[in-house]
Amino acid sequence: MLDDFMTRATLAGVGVAFAAAPLGCFVVWRRMAYFGDATAHAAILGVALSLTFQMSIFTGALAVALMMALTVTLLAGRGYAMDTLLGVLAHSALAFGLVAVSFLSGVRIDLMAYLFGDILAVSRSDLIVIWGGAALVVALITWRWSQLLTATLNEELAYASGFDPKREQLILTLSLAVTVAVAIKVVGVLLIAAMLIIPAAASRNLARSPESMALIAAGIGAFSAVAGLRAAYVFDTPAGPSIVCVAAVLFACLSILGWKSQGRT
Amino acid sequence: MALITVENLSVRYGAHTVLSRVDMAVEPGEIVTIVGPNGSGKTSLLRAIIGATRPSSGQVSLKPGLKIGYVPQKLHVDPTLPISVERFMRLTDRVSRTQCGLALETAGVPDLLHRQMSQLSGGQFQRVLLARALINRPDILLLDEATQGLDQRGSASFYQQIEAVRRETGCAILMISHELHVVMSASDRVICLNGHVCCEGSPAVVASAPEYRALFGTGTGGALALYRHEHDHHHDHEHDHDHPPKEAAE
Known part of the structure; x- marks a missing residue:
């Protein structure tokens, strides 16, 4: 069954959607959208480094995404506004990454594959990495779910309940780095934030609880992956962007429905 | 034994000292209010008690097994x-x-x-x-300016609720408030904070302390007097009446 490249691509897309859904909800609730974007952009530097040192793309991207996320966390609140800091770090990392890639003579590198993903080229071992990473992220977030929610609502409330909200933030940061690393192959660094935010935002209008929002987001993300791949096959369009397009259309439809039902009541 | 004991607590953020050498304690069942101007370290004191801020010296000790109910200032x-x-x-x-x-x-x-x-x-x-x-039957409730954003009537009825809670459950209450009129009626003890403990005692004692007047004297005297007329008729009236001319002179 896994011999078919479409099957592997579909499984890869669904795996990323499952990891991105609960994490994406927190990204939306905590207004970390730009943070997700910045971590993802920085990952291109990781790609360059892994090609230079001949490591797996996953390892390099994970390392740089982690470093990026931790640096931002460390520097936060020391003079620059968060969005300025993210803008500086993310785009510097992207620029250094692009420059570093240009030094890599000998191998011709298809940069597009890393910027926009190359989901149709997903191998069996990629699948293992993607589903392993997704399982890790889902497990981490499920384990800390209540604490993460509490810390999202109010930092002092977290302290008073006996846990450190900074540790919960770190768990999100870690999950974000893992998700970015596994999603590079699927949607590419430029569209990872879209897979995080769009399904979560689209599910808002249907959800009545935080848990249902995460589950619905997973459904929307998985459907987008399947339908996007199908559309890419039929219309011969790039796969990663097609997946994001389906998610965006779903978001638009659900938002319009949401506004209509709000108007009626 | 006291539920919360704060000894010689100092809190610094960088070079800026927010609290220096604060001593205080909360006994079972009492309502203690911390008042103080903006930047006087009220919130830092509460944060140190719940463990959100590390003291730079001194210590906060909680009674073993103490259950704290925390009401945040605002929740987004x-x-x-x-x-x-x-x-x-x-x-x-x-x-x-x-x-x-x-x-x-x-x-x-x-x-x-x-x-x-x-x-x-x-x-x-x-x-x-x-x-x-x-919900988990706390021994003490901590409230950080819990009525911010409520109008006068809303916050008055909120504090009445707090008193009712104490009557029903017997839990102690430590709250921060900038609403002095509330402090006057609802607390057993008031701690006036301005980086250090300026003065403390029963509401009436604190209200007449020179340190408290130095901090809150001008401008609030009127509101205070108004409140006392409304709710505290048995308190000393002549005390209130010598405020307005003094204020007018300033």
Whole structure:
């Protein structure tokens, strides 16, 4: 069954959607959208480094995404506004990454594959990495779910309940780095934030609880992956962007429905 | 033994000293209010008590096994976060639906269990926060300017609720307030803070202390007097009456 490249691509897309859904909800609730974007952009530097040192793309991207996320966390609140800091770090990392890639003579590198993903080229071992990473992220977030929610609502409330909200933030940061690393192959660094935010935002209008929002987001993300791949096959369009397009259309439809039902009541 | 003992507590942020050598304690069942101007370290003191801020010297000791109910100043529920009152109340404690209902009743809002947090009014919201803090039967409630954003009537009735909670459950209460008129009626003891403890004692004692007057004297005298006329008729009236001319002179 896994011999078919479409099957592997579909499984890869669904795996990323499952990891991105609960994490994406927190990204939306905590207004970390730009943070997700910045971590993802920085990952291109990781790609360059892994090609230079001949490591797996996953390892390099994970390392740089982690470093990026931790640096931002460390520097936060020391003079620059968060969005300025993210803008500086993310785009510097992207620029250094692009420059570093240009030094890599000998191998011709298809940069597009890393910027926009190359989901149709997903191998069996990629699948293992993607589903392993997704399982890790889902497990981490499920384990800390209540604490993460509490810390999202109010930092002092977290302290008073006996846990450190900074540790919960770190768990999100870690999950974000893992998700970015596994999603590079699927949607590419430029569209990872879209897979995080769009399904979560689209599910808002249907959800009545935080848990249902995460589950619905997973459904929307998985459907987008399947339908996007199908559309890419039929219309011969790039796969990663097609997946994001389906998610965006779903978001638009659900938002319009949401506004209509709000108007009626 | 005291529920909370703060000894010689100092808190610094960088080079800036927010609290220096603060001593205080809260005994079982009493209502203690911390007053002080903006930047006087009220919130830092509370944060140090719940462990959110590390003291640079001195220590905070809690009675072993102390259960704290914390009511935050404000809680931001992002409009994108769907969460019902019931889910919110069961977030950090494993409690039954019945316990949620009871806590909401104690807080004066029995019918809100199935509402979405984002649909609550300011007053309802604060009461739900109070109910959540009460749910595991705390020994002490900590409130950080819990009535911010409520109007005069709203905050007066909120503090009446706090007194009722103390009557019903016997838990101690430590709160921060900038609403001096509330302090006058609802507290057993007032601690006036301005980086250090300026003065403390019963509300009447603190109100007449020169340190307190130096901090709050001008401008608030009127509101204070007004409140006393409304709610504290048995208190010394001549004391109030010598305020206005003094203020006029300033």
